[in-house]
Amino acid sequence: MPGAAEIDFYLGLGSRYSYLAASQVERIEKTYDCRFVWKPIASGALMDRRGGNPFRGEPLSGQYDWGYREYDAKCWADYYGIPFREPIGFRVDPDRLALACLAADRQGALVPCCRLLQQLIFVDGVAIDDTVLAGLAEPLGLDAEVFQRDLQAPQTRARHERLLDEAKGRGAFGVPTFFLGDRMFWGNDRLVLLEAALAA
Structure with a gap:
């Protein structure tokens, strides 16, 4: 897509709103001749670095109440016409999901890995553990041994x-x-404001 505008997309794999936004990426790319650059991160780690993580302890305001967030996400999913189910708690550190996507990127499968994890978490209701992460290689068509090596590699964490x-x-x-x-x-x-900026 020569000359297309690039949009850096920082997302969390366990983030409801990242899943919802990701569902609109292809439509926006086609509509505005742009390209999203996916940058998976552990969002909790970002919040901790900035200080004042609103998900630590009791909700600071209604928007962070878990019941409201589930209701809001379901409303957005209905609006977009996509499935949504409340995720099951992870059985690995959340940063492992971002690391898995970055490891998959070593074999050219960053976006497919992000999408597969979102499917497992928000559609299929899978509890993510190390076995599930190791099993990502097969449906993504990756070399499983290389994927496991890259998942553990210090370079991936760096x-x-x-x-x-x-x-x-x-x-x-x-x-x-x-x-x-x-x-x-x-x-x-x-996203509506992003689309307005792209259209300007």
Whole structure:
């Protein structure tokens, strides 16, 4: 897509709103001749780096109440016409999901891995553990041994750390966050503003 606008897309694999926003990426790319650059991160780690993680302890306001977030996500899913189910708690550290996608990227499968994990979490209701992560290689057509090696590699973790630093340095404070040049758009509900910027 020569000359197409690029949008940096920082997403969390366990984030309801990242899943919802990801469902609109292909439509936006086709409509505005742009390209999203997917940058998976552990969103909790980003919030911890900035301080004041709203998901630690009791909800700070109604928007962070778990019951409301489930209701809101279901409303958005109905609006988009996509399936949604409340995710089951992970049985691995959340950063392992981002690391899996970055490991898959070593074999050219970053976006397919992100989408597969979102399918497992928000559609199929799978509890993500190390066995599930190891099993991603087969449906993605990856070399399983290489994938496992890259999942454990210090270089993969270092890349994730760089992405976290990059997101924080640009002013991101949660996911999903989109950057069109220097303009930041945070949240699934800001996609309409991103689309307006692309159309301008």
